[in-house]
Structures are given as C-alpha cells and as structure tokens.
Amino acid sequence: xxxxxxxxxxxxxxxxxxxxxxxxxxxxxxxxxxxxxxxxxxxxxxxxxxxxxxxxxxxxxxxxxxxxxxxxxxxxxxxxxxxxxxxxxxxxxxxxxxxxxxxxxxxxxxxxxxxxxxxxxxxxxxxxxxxxxxxxxxxxxxxxxxxxxxxxxxxxxxxxxxxxxxxxxxxxxxxxxxxxxxxxxxxxxxxxxxxxxxxxxxxxxxxxxxxxxxxxxxxxxxxxxxxxxxxxxxxxxxxxxxxxxxxxxxxxxxxxxxxxxxxxxxxxxxxxxxxxxxxxxxxxxxxxxxxxxxxxxxxxxxxxxxxxxxxxxxxxxxxxxxxxxxxxxxxxxxxxxxxxxxxxxxxxxxxxxxxxxxxxxxxxxxxxxxxxxxxxxxxxxxxxxxxxxxxxxxxxxxxxxxxxxxxxxxxxxxxxxxxxxxxxxxxxxxxxxxxxxxxxxxxxxxxxxxxxxxxxxxxx
Amino acid sequence: xxxxxxxxxxxxxxxxxxxxxxxxxxxxxxxxxxxxxxxxxxxxxxxxxxxxxxxxxxxxxxxxxxxxxxxxxxxxxxxxxxxxxxxxxxxxxxxxxxxxxxxxxxxxxxxxxxxxxxxxxxxxxxxxxxxxxxxxxxxxxxxxxxxxxxxxxxxxxxxxxxxxxxxxxxxxxxxxxxxxxxxxxxxxxxxxxxxxxxxxxxxxxxxxxxxxxxxxxxxxxxxxxxxxxxxxxxxxxxxxxxxxxxxxxxxxxxxxxxxxxxxxxxxxxxxxxxxxxxxxxxxxxxxxxxxxxxxxxxxxxxxxxxxxxxxxxxxxxxxxxxxxxxxxxxxxxxxxxxxxxxxxxxxxxxxxxxxxxxxxxxxxxxxxxxxxxxxxxxxxxxxxxxxxxxxxxxxxxxxxxxxxxxxxxxxxxxxxxxxxxxxxxxxxxxxxxxxxxxxxxxxxxxxxxxxxxxxxxxxxxxxxxxxxxx
Numbered sequence: 001x002x003x004x005x006x007x008x009x010x011x012x013x014x015x016x017x018x019x020x021x022x023x024x025x026x027x028x029x030x031x032x033x034x035x036x037x038x039x040x041x042x043x044x045x046x047x048x049x050x051x052x053x054x055x056x057x058x059x060x061x062x063x064x065x066x067x068x069x070x071x072x073x074x075x076x077x078x079x080x081x082x083x084x085x086x087x088x089x090x091x092x093x094x095x096x097x098x099x100x101x102x103x104x105x106x107x108x109x110x111x112x113x114x115x116x117x118x119x120x121x122x123x124x125x126x127x128x129x130x131x132x133x134x135x136x137x138x139x140x141x142x143x144x145x146x147x148x149x150x151x152x153x154x155x156x157x158x159x160x161x162x163x164x165x166x167x168x169x170x171x172x173x174x175x176x177x178x179x180x181x182x183x184x185x186x187x188x189x190x191x192x193x194x195x196x197x198x199x200x201x202x203x204x205x206x207x208x209x210x211x212x213x214x215x216x217x218x219x220x221x222x223x224x225x226x227x228x229x230x231x232x233x234x235x236x237x238x239x240x241x242x243x244x245x246x247x248x249x250x251x252x253x254x255x256x257x258x259x260x261x262x263x264x265x266x267x268x269x270x271x272x273x274x275x276x277x278x279x280x281x282x283x284x285x286x287x288x289x290x291x292x293x294x295x296x297x298x299x300x301x302x303x304x305x306x307x308x309x310x311x312x313x314x315x316x317x318x319x320x321x322x323x324x325x326x327x328x329x330x331x332x333x334x335x336x337x338x339x340x341x342x343x344x345x346x347x348x349x350x351x352x353x354x355x356x357x358x359x360x361x362x363x364x365x366x367x368x369x370x371x372x373x374x375x376x377x378x379x380x381x382x383x384x385x386x387x388x389x390x391x392x393x394x395x396x397x398x399x400x401x402x403x404x405x406x407x408x409x410x411x412x413x414x415x416x417x418x419x420x421x422x423x424x425x426x427x428x429x430x431x432x433x434x435x436x437x438x439x440x441x442x443x444x445x446x447x448x449x450x451x452x453x454x455x456x457x458x459x460x
Numbered sequence: 461x462x463x464x465x466x467x468x469x470x471x472x473x474x475x476x477x478x479x480x481x482x483x484x485x486x487x488x489x490x491x492x493x494x495x496x497x498x499x500x501x502x503x504x505x506x507x508x509x510x511x512x513x514x515x516x517x518x519x520x521x522x523x524x525x526x527x528x529x530x531x532x533x534x535x536x537x538x539x540x541x542x543x544x545x546x547x548x549x550x551x552x553x554x555x556x557x558x559x560x561x562x563x564x565x566x567x568x569x570x571x572x573x574x575x576x577x578x579x580x581x582x583x584x585x586x587x588x589x590x591x592x593x594x595x596x597x598x599x600x601x602x603x604x605x606x607x608x609x610x611x612x613x614x615x616x617x618x619x620x621x622x623x624x625x626x627x628x629x630x631x632x633x634x635x636x637x638x639x640x641x642x643x644x645x646x647x648x649x650x651x652x653x654x655x656x657x658x659x660x661x662x663x664x665x666x667x668x669x670x671x672x673x674x675x676x677x678x679x680x681x682x683x684x685x686x687x688x689x690x691x692x693x694x695x696x697x698x699x700x701x702x703x704x705x706x707x708x709x710x711x712x713x714x715x716x717x718x719x720x721x722x723x724x725x726x727x728x729x730x731x732x733x734x735x736x737x738x739x740x741x742x743x744x745x746x747x748x749x750x751x752x753x754x755x756x757x758x759x760x761x762x763x764x765x766x767x768x769x770x771x772x773x774x775x776x777x778x779x780x781x782x783x784x785x786x787x788x789x790x791x792x793x794x795x796x797x798x799x800x801x802x803x804x805x806x807x808x809x810x811x812x813x814x815x816x817x818x819x820x821x822x823x824x825x826x827x828x829x830x831x832x833x834x835x836x837x838x839x840x841x842x843x844x845x846x847x848x849x850x851x852x853x854x855x856x857x858x859x860x861x862x863x864x865x866x867x868x869x870x871x872x873x874x875x876x877x878x879x880x881x882x883x884x885x886x887x888x889x890x891x892x893x894x895x896x897x898x899x900x901x902x903x904x905x906x907x908x909x910x911x912x913x914x915x916x917x918x919x920x921x922x923x924x925x926x927x928x929x930x
Binding site for chain 1: 503505508509510511512513514515516517518519529530531532533534535536537546549550552553554555589593611612648655656657698699728729730731809811845846847848850851852853854856857858875876877878880926927928929930
C-alpha cells in the first residue's frame with residue numbers, strides 16, 4: 001500500500017448476510033431473528049509541536065443477533081467475528097441467552113421496519129491518504145500556535161476520517177442499509193503566561209469528508225476561546241443569573257433526556273411518569289424537538305436500531321411535555337407508534353438524536369432585549385464539564401464545573417474555576433429568555449439561554 | 461455456546477514472518493497484539509432478569525515504530541492476508557513499504573513466556589448463566605428486604621475473559637489469559653420530592669469463583685443504609701472546608717487528580733506539572749503513593765501488561781517526594797522514563813499507553829477517628845462518585861454520601877457536594893493518613909480505552925478544599 005493511499009473499506013453484503021443467517025437459523029430451529037451490523041474503516045492522526053504523534057487505522061466490524069425461541073422469549077449475542085463460524089456462534093449464543101429472556105417485556109419487530117424512509121442528503125466522500133491528514137493537522141496546529149504568544153501547545157488534537165456501513169435485517173424481510181463518510185477535527189490549546197495558571201480551550205468540527213471540514217473555523221474558534229480565558233479572576237460563591245451558550249444548554253438537556261425517555265419512565269428512573277404527558281414542564285415559551293434528520297446533524301441515520309424510521313418529534317411545546325421517545329416495546333406499552341429512537345439489545349435502549357431548542361411557535365422567546373454584551377453581574381457559561389459525574393438524572397440535580405465569564409457592566413472576564421449547581425426542573429421553569437439566533441452545533445440547534453438564580457461556587 | 465479458538469504455539473509461524481517483514485521495511489520495532497475476548501453482561505431489575513448480553517470477538521493490533529514515531533492499525537481480520545494488510549498500512553503511515561530484502565535484523569521469536577498455562581479452565585470454572593442470574597436476583601431481593609422507599613432496584617454483573625498474545629521484534633513473545641468479574645447493586649429511593657440514588661460495585665481479577673463468594677447481604681445492607689441516610693439530606697453549603705475522605709473508593713481522587721499526571725503520556729503532552737519534579741516534594745510528607753499490578757485478585761492486577769512485560773510495584777511518591785512515573789514502551793522511548801509494566805489497552809483496537817493498575821495511598825499511623833476529631837467544622841465524604849480532571853489539572857468529584865463534621869464529630873448527612881481543586885495545590889494539604897487502607901475496583905477511561913483498575917486509600921484528611929454546593 002502506498003503512503004498516500006487511504007485504507008480500503010470493508011463491505012457488508014446485506015443479501016449474503018441475510019442468506020447466511022437464514023440458513024444457519026434454520027439449522028438451529030430458529031424461525032424469528034433480526035440483526036444489526038456495522039463495519040467501519042477509520043484513519044486518524046495526532047500531532048505534537050509539528051511532529052506526528054500517533055497515526056492510527058482501524059477496520060472494525062460488529063454484529064448483534066437477536067433471536068426469539070419457541071416460548072417467544074428473546075436472546076441476543078454480539079460479535080466482531082463475521083465469518084460463518086462467528087455467525088453460527090452468535091446465533092447459538094443468542095439462543096442460549098433467550099432462555100433468560102424477560103417474559104414481562106418481550107420486544108417484537110418494529111411495525112415500521114419496512115416503512116418508507118426520509119431520504120438524507122449525505123455525500124459519500126472519498127477518504128484521503130493519512131499523510132494528507134497529517135499535513136492538514138500539522139498546519140492547523142502551526143496556525144493555532146501562531147495566533148497568540150501565550151498559546152504554547154495544542155496537547156489535545158486529532159483529525160480523523162471514517163467510512164462506515166450499517167444494516168438492519170430481520171427474518172420478516174426488513175432490510176435497511178446506510179453508508180456514511182465523516183471527518184472530524186478537534187483542537188484544544190493550552191496557554192501559559194508567567195505567574196498565571198495554565199488555561200485551555202478548544203473547538204470541534206464535523207463534516208462528511210476532509211475537504212468539507214471547516215479547518216479555518218475550528219482554528220479561529222479554538223484561538224478565540226483560548227485567548228478569551230487568558231485574563232481570569234476567581235468568582236465569589238453565590239447565586240447568579242446565568243447565560244448558557246448553545247453548546248452548554250444542549251449538554252444540559254442531553255444529560256437530563258431521561259425526562260423524555262419512555263424506557264426510563266417505565267423503569268421508574270425518570271423524573272417524568274406515565275401521566276406526565278400534557279403537564280407543564282417549563283416556561284411557556286420553550287420548545288424542544290428531537291430531530292435526527294436535521295441537515296446540520298452530520299452523520300445522521302434515517303432508521304434506528306430496530307429499523308424504525310427516524311422523524312422529527314415534539315418533546316416540549318409551549319412548556320408542555322408533548323411526547324416521549326420510544327422503541328417498539330415502549331411504544332406498545334404506551335399504545336403509540338415507535339418514534340425511531342431505539343437501539344438493539346436484550347433490553348432495547350432508547351435515546352435522543354439531535355435537539356432543536358428555541359421559542360415556541362408564536363412566542364417571543366421570553367424577556368426581550370437580553371444582551372450579554374451589556375449585562376451586569378451575570379455569569380456566561382461557555383462550556384460544561386464532567387456531565388457523567390455531576391448529573392443525577394434520576395434526581396434532577398446537577399453540579400458541574402464550567403468555563404465561562406463573569407460580566408460586569410458589559411465587560412466579560414474569565415472565571416478562574418467554578419461549578420454551577422441546580423435542579424433541571426427549576427432551570428426549565430426559571431428560563432428568562434433566549435438571546436439571539438439559534439446556533440448550529442454538533443449536538444443540536446439552540447440560541448443562548450438565560451436562566452435565573454443558579455448556585456455558583458468559586459474560589460474567591 | 462461454541463468454543464472460541466485460542467492462540468497456541470502455531471502462531472509463531474505466522475507472526476515471525478510479519479515481524480521480519482516489518483523490520484526489513486525499515487521499522488525499528490514491530491509489535492503484534494492478538495486478542496480473543498468473551499464477555500457476558502447481566503442486568504436484574506426489581507425481581508426480573510431484564511438483560512442477558514453475551515459478546516465475543518477476535519482481533520489484532522499491529523504497531524510499528526520508526527524512531528520515536530509510530531503507526532498503529534487494528535483489525536478484526538486474523539487471516540494471514542488480514543494481518544499482512546494491517547502491517548502494510550501501519551508501515552505506510554511511516555513512509556515505509558515491505559521490500560523483498562531478506563535483511564530484517566530480526567532473529568526470530570524466543571520461547572513463549574506463557575502466563576496462561578494454569579488458566580486454561582478459568583472460563584469453564586466461572587458461574588453458569590443460571591448461577592449468575594440467581595445471584596443477581598438474590599441481590600435485588602435483599603435490597604427490597606433491607607430498603608425503604610425504594611422505587612428502583614438494580615443488580616448488574618459482568619464477566620470479561622480475554623486471551624492475549626504479544627509478539628514483538630525485540631524478542632517479546634508472551635501469552636496470558638485474564639478474567640475480570642464485577643457485580644454491582646444500585647437503588648433509587650423516592651419519598652415525595654425527595655430522591656436519592658446510590659450504587660456499589662465490587663470487582664476482582666483471576667478468581668473464577670468470585671461471584672459465588674460475593675456477600676450480597678452485606679452489599680445490600682450497606683447500600684440501603686446509605687440510600688436511606690441521603691434520602692432526606694439537605695444540600696451542603698458551598699465553601700472551603702477541611703475534608704476527611706473515607707477509605708476504599710475515596711482513592712478515586714488520587715487516581716484521577718494525581719495518578720494520571722504521573723503517566724508518561726502526560727509527560728509527552730506537556731500536560732503534567734510534575735514533569736521535572738523527580739526527587740522533589742510534590743505532596744505532604746504524610747503521603748506515600750504506590751501503583752502496582754501484583755495484589756492478589758485485585759481488579760487492576762496483571763500477570764503481564766499489554767506489551768508483554770511483567771508488572772512492577774512502582775512507588776510513585778514516597779513521604780511526599782516524587783519518585784517515579786508510570787511508563788510504557790512509547791513512554792520510555794519518548795521521555796526516557798523506564799518501563800514499569802504499565803502498558804495497557806482496552807482491546808486490540810487501541811495502542812497500549814502508560815496507565816495505572818492498582819493505585820493507592822499507603823496507610824498512615826492514625827485511626828480514622830483521630831482524623832475526624834481533628835476537624836472543627838468540615839465535611840466527611842463517606843462515599844465518592846465519579847469525577848473528572850480538566851486539561852489544566854483542575855478536578856471535581858461528586859460526593860455521593862457526605863456528612864458534616866462539627867466539633868470533631870460526625871453530624872447530619874448532606875447531599876450535592878462536589879470537591880474541586882488542583883492536584884498541585886491539594887497534595888501538599890493532604891496532612892493525615894489513617895491505618896485502614898482498603899482497595900476498591902473501578903474502571904478508568906483514557907487514551908487507550910477503558911481498563912480495569914483498583915483505587916484505594918486509608919481514611920485521609922485534606923486541610924482545605926473547595927466544596928461546591930447550593
């Protein structure tokens with residue numbers, strides 16, 4: 001293989017896989033089965049002060065087989081071995097596991113597994129050679145380092161590209177296929193000044209291929225964010241009006257998405273219960289939709305793990321909880337249609353795709369004239385960290401470190417180190433309003449969001 | 461289920477030509493990591509088994525060095541052709557191509573260093589599915605018996621079996637079998653607007669019988685007591701306090717906030733403040749900290765690391781003085797710190813990196829009561845949750861179960877506390893260590909994936925730390 005050649009892409013053959021599985025299943029007396037399969041080829045590079053740090057490639061394949069036994073109970077097995085022996089082992093493992101299937105919650109094929117899919121506009125981009133990735137990242141690092149004397153290194157960086165395929169098949173004839181290419185870039189710079197603590201910030205970009213990647217925008221944003229935190233001061237502990245950046249608010253909503261998750265509701269670990277639909281969850285001007293099909297959602301899928309089409313779904317409208325996210329089994333339990341948010345497993349998981357947050361139709365979006373550039377005594381939260389540890393989704397509480405600024409008389413000064421704490425229910429009912437236009441981010445679409453009276457712990 | 465194919469001595473004939481071809485192409489070192497894995501995960505909710513998830517797979521990671529640079533390719537294709545393609549791709553990343561030259565500078569692999577010899581029956585000796593599900597249901601039933609206001613009860617069990625073979629052109633040729641089991645219970649209690657959730661996890665390595673020996677009764681009683689204590693707790697007031705951290709999982713703070721800064725991956729990146737502090741004081745003189753892969757049955761113990769090296773006992777900090785960094789093959793090459801048997805990876809899909817194993821603060825001379833008695837007004841952290849460390853060393857950790865300390869005595873329970881700080885500033889304030897060192901199993905996610913580790917400490921006292929609250 002030449003040095004500038006991209007790694008070859010593995011291929012999934014839906015027809016062949018279906019025939020193999022069907023034949024093996026028949027031999028094992030299994031009449032009903034489905035499977036999810038994926039394979040990908042990845043290349044990625046990291047650099048360190050102009051030198052290649054690590055060059056990586058990966059060829060991955062994975063398959064999850066689900067079978068129904070004679071008693072109607074379900075078992076699964078996953079494997080990375082797509083050889084005939086691997087498939088046979090997966091089927092026999094799934095059959096063994098089905099003896100322990102949950103008789104109280106038996107998944108079925110999605111009734112929408114053969115329904116028409118919304119087309120996606122996703123160009124398939126030819127992957128580039130790894131040395132081209134390396135040159136691109138080296139240049140990006142060099143450019144970022146040149147933006148400010150205090151930016152000394154870019155310790156966390158990476159440029160990656162992926163070609164992938166995904167399948168859903170079942171013994172009733174459903175066949176979903178998707179091919180996708182993506183490229184991603186992240187640049188996290190570290191700045192150091194004499195007598196001051198080191199600071200760090202960065203930016204991320206996604207696209208369908210290296211050529212489409214907004215490298216210049218990523219460099220500019222990483223530089224701007226890093227420089228904006230150079231001049232910092234500690235903040236006094238207290239209660240503050242907070243302005244969440246679009247990224248930070250989407251992170252918060254995502255961390256508490258069990259509010260909208262029918263699986264979590266049925267399991268008793270959501271703050272919502274079955275009767276919560278139609279109840280007021282937030283201020284009347286808030287709307288939240290899940291829209292995995294939004295053109296800004298790079299890498300979107302138009303079907304979920306059970307083959308159900310993905311669609312735009314209203315979760316909150318006018319502050320009122322409108323719909324839950326569903327798999328086939330939870331939808332059946334609620335007497336509604338699946339919404340296209342399922343995974344594939346022994347216990348089928350449910351999760352959101354991509355949020356759209358903004359003012360409800362016909363509303364002005366809360367208080368008018370909100371402008372962080374003329375605010376006073378307000379905390380502007382740029383990014384939240386440690387969501388895995390600082391969020392108690394089943395309790396509604398959060399305590400999260402953040403990077404941000406304290407705004408005094410319209411002047412923003414970076415906060416040295418602080419955490420913001422609160423309760424998601426109080427946050428949703430304490431929204432003051434939206435500021436500016438919604439911003440497109442990798443996780444969704446959202447404007448800046450003003451929230452009243454959150455507890456901020458600082459070092460002052 | 462049908463049996464997985466293992467890695468026997470016949471692999472020598474397939475690996476040697478690969479290593480020779482890589483060296484002949486100009487690589488300074490070629491390493492092949494072969495993996496076969498068999499996993500099962502179980503979930504019990506209330507009094508039902510709701511998920512049985514077996515998974516298995518095979519793969520290889522091929523790593524090639526040319527000087528200090530390296531290229532790494534992973535693949536699920538273990539055929540001769542598949543491995544050759546992976547090698548070609550890894551070489552190509554470094555501008556090298558396989559040539560017809562027979563001058564490889566590779567003398568063949570030595571005798572296999574086989575750590576797996578006595579472990580061949582481990583998988584078969586593990587509990588059957590029927591035994592495992594029964595034990596989990598016993599756990600959730602015990603939660604029901606001992607708990608109050610419980611809205612959700614869960615038990616989970618994971619068994620990970622892994623066979624690995626490592627061959628490298630420097631003469632490394634080793635095989636091992638690893639077995640990790642973990643079992644956990646979680647409970648969510650609700651009473652009106654009050655909610656509390658708590659969890660406990662236990663884990664071991666290389667003990668097929670461990671789930672059978674698990675003390676479900678003690679685990680359930682401990683968890684229910686903790687959940688009950690926190691259900692009606694008030695939020696802690698934010699501020700700066702002296703803090704006493706309980707033993708066992710309290711060690712997660714040292715692991716995250718300081719341990720990661722003592723890995724050579726951080727030295728390479730320039731992200732540790734301790735890079736040039738060997739033999740310099742970086743902590744209070746009360747602190748001695750160790751990382752090792754040797755404790756019998758501990759979750760982070762290994763017979764060999766993922767680069768084929770037998771793990772060492774590495775004293776990181778001795779009486780407050782920095783002694784050693786944890787180093788892997790690349791770390792030794794790029795920073796000069798000698799390897800410590802700490803090259804670890806989640807699977808064949810990751811290149812090994814310097815990672816922790818069983819990491820703990822050594823026991824001190826005090827009793828836990830003496831630590832609490834030394835505090836007028838502070839916080840006792842009985843149970844710690846997760847946390848994170850930022851790129852500039854700032855850490856934060858959630859306190860799952862906390863109590864105020866008032867006039868040297870434990871007071872009322874408080875919730876919502878987060879410990880915030882920086883290792884460089886906090887380590888000198890760690891002034892007292894008790895005599896009750898205990899270890900706890902955990903998972904660590906970092907550059908080479910998620911790995912099994914142990915954290916640990918005795919009760920310790922930090923003289924002042926920022927506590928986030930309401």
